[in-house]
Amino acid sequence: MASMVKKSLKKLESKEAITKIQAVIIALIIIIAAGIGIIVYYFVLPPPVEYKKTLVIAIPEEPEGLDIQQVSWSNEIHDLIFQSFMNFNESMGMVPDLATNVVMEGNNITIYLPADAKFSNGDPITAQIVRDSIERYRKLSPYGSDYDAVTGYEIIDSHTLKIICNVPPVYIWFNDIPVTYGDVVDTNVSSQVGDAAFNQNPIGPGPYKVKEWVHGSYVLLERNDFYKTNLPFVQNKGPNPYIDEVMIRFIPEDLTRVSELEAGTVDIVRGVPSDAVANLKANPDVTLYESITPGIEYLMINVRRPPLDDVRVRKALIYAINRDEIKTTLEDTVLPCYSYMSPSMLAYNASVEEHASQIYAYSNETAKSLLAEAGWVDTDGDGIVDKDGQPLRLELLIPNDEPKFKKIGPLLQAKLSSVGIDIDYKEFAYNYIRAKTRDWDFDLAGRFYSWFDPAGILPYLLHSTMGNYTYSNPEVDSLFDEDRSTALSPTERTALYTQIQNILLEDAPWVPLFIDVTYTGVRKNVEGLLVMPPFATLFIQDVKVKVVKGG
């Protein structure tokens, strides 16, 4: 080593070595070249795009559990862990997702699985597993009765399963095949680890799998490298190469959730409160996605309890409420509603809503005259109508954990009082109010539903035996039964639900109030996100999140 150094020094001292001027010139060339390089890199070439590897989503409430077969409501986490056989496209048409095809013929549904379909742990998804999964769902899920019509199965081959039913399985077709609740789970793992453990770390075929669940704080999902989809509306049919992990944080406080979005510390926020909508619309860093809820918010009426057993009194309640005032109070984040279905539902008929809005247009006078017709007039001039010496006093139950309902509660009280009804206003948690309505222990109760298929929700609220609420009409029951047991075409279904709604408009068991519009706040640097109906489901197969300097 020392000899090499000596040799180099000698070379420098020799005539062959470069002169000082040459050295300076070379140094200058190097400096200039470096300078040009730096200028080109920073000012001429577009900056290299960096992408975040973790997508952060903030949601208001932690799920009950992660196993879709053990929960009564699903959320974004279940949508990412599991994968439906079919799914809905933008126009609510059913398209293949996990399955290559699903066919309903006669009393059977046949599911065709891809030969290479796998769960996130690499286990193959076979016809036998799908069969076992359906049977587990029937036993465990609160919605297990969805499959009551199933009488048997035929495993045609290892990737084709025929579900045999005793009626045309239209109910399963709409309410389970394209929905997260009906998704396949790895029953081999669930039976090995037990249901409680599986509820914490379930195995499904969805684009992500559970990495960590910190109770009360977040669920961290990591990419499922076995994921494949047949969805026609996503470009990337396999694992998303840009998003390694998805962190779903539970932030119950509205202001905190929105502040995290504004600060750029979360990428997507669900459940944007109505009072933050205007502010976020004006924020140049945020995009707001609007979604019409597949359901309505309404007042359920106890039609068995006098004087509400008189249809004229019930109709008076409908006339007394001004939907436009509700919309204004809720800062235009809802749609007025006069009928029983939402435009985001299957078999929706806009003409029913138009007809209902005409016949039940807000009219204080009509409300008062209907009450008078029913014998309720203000005889003593105290502002409260009475009959046989008894004032018309009704208990109004408003859910205090539903922000929009809570906000319009006083308005409803004021409008009903303005026609002479003495309103006993009470606020409770929504679940408690629902339990009270199930026990028929109420007068007027703030309720809502959210489900895209009318057959999957309206009978549970309005059928005499399926719902067991106070309303009962054999004609309505038979129409619901007909839909559940007959393979009707979409046009026939729309006609059937038009007929049902027309009867309901006459019977007036509910006071329809509004259709909720939900908002999803997304940072502008999130690219490729799809927010799809009916439940504003997030599809993140094509998502890339650009790194924003200083953001």
Place this chain on the structure above:
Amino acid sequence: MSALLRYSVKRVLIGIPVILFVSLFIFLLMQMLPGDPIKLIAGERVTPERIEELRRSWGLDQPVYIQYFYWLSHVMTGDFGYSYVTRLPVSLLIWSRLPYTIQLTFTALVLSYVFGIPIGVVAALKRGTAVDNITIGVATFFYSMPTYWLGLILMLTFGLYLRWFPISGSSSLESMVLPLLTLTLPYVAMSARIVRTEMLEVLTEDYVRTAWAKGLPSRRVILRHALRNALIPLTVMFFLDLPWIIGGAVIVESIFAWPGMGSLLYKSILKQDYPVVQALVLVITILTVVCNILGDIVSAFLDPRIRVEKEA
């Protein structure tokens, strides 16, 4: 056996029926709450028949006394059962949140004493001066401020606008700063006010005057003679506060999305998740009994007069 030990054993023996009584009381109270837990947890698309099936599967069709003894016998073996809502083991739900609760509320409690005691002492020694007025004014301000408002102001100022600390969450030590400040500031104020009041009282006592007269150094008079006695009520308060650490801080946890026990207890009460509520209340009851006994022992150690009274 010393009088203090005898007294402690007696207290422990009394504590056992107290715990049993509270467990029965809370069990009955949950049963008396309006609403049926199965109807509360069942979703919308559920038939009445399915609701009955769920009720049977949870054993809720049994008489209340059988349900109670079944629950109690399992609790004795450390099995708190399963949550109606999440179907997860209750012990898992509690253990997963306990570290976060202790981290936040216990730290807040300790910090409140660390800062509150010197502030209270200084305020007492500088009684009537500007230092006293400012100290007590600031303390009163923080003590009377609603936690919800304070939390939001801190979150918006230091989280959203200045971006010094994370807005919410529990992923790093930095995330703890804002919830800790929200919890600690009112506690510091309260401790400082108590210490000041106690110190003012103690400083007028004869034995303190004697200590001054003997020419003892100020530091020794203040720390050894005055402060030691002034701290007795605060010590008792510390032990009484300890069980409620488990209860967490519902509002602060909610604002800062902190995964503590407070939000678990609150959500479980709302959803009538009996097994979780019963387990949490039982744990708080046991801690209350234990901490009361500890509080008595420590105050007896600090104040010889208490020992004499107990022996008498």
